[in-house]
Amino acid sequence: MKVICILCDQAFKPDKRTEKKLRKHPHKIQLCPDCYQRITHQVIERQKKKGGASLPQTLSQTETNLHSND
Numbered sequence: 905m906k907v908i909c910i911l912c913d914q915a916f917k918p919d920k921r922t923e924k925k926l927r928k929h930p931h932k933i934q935l936c937p938d939c940y941q942r943i944t945h946q947v948i949e950r951q952k953k954k955g956g957a958s959l960p961q962t963l964s965q966t967e968t969n970l971h972s973n974d
């Protein structure tokens with residue numbers, strides 16, 4: 905059984921677990937291991953950036969609170 909990756913259009917052989925899933929859900933989008941890893945990495949990076957962006961906001965809020973307490 906071969907699956908076409910939606911990102912790079914390359915055919916790849918899914919592992920047995922993925923193959924089982926595909927039989928149950930044939931319309932599910934499939935990524936080859938390469939693209940899957942790339943996407944996972946991108947998502948993790950994005951989440952890291954998100955967390956980093958919210959941190960300074962929290963810090964500045966704490967700072968404001970400290971000043972108002974003064």
Ligand SMILES: [Zn+2]
Nearest residue numbers: 909912936939
């Ligand atoms: Zn791919």
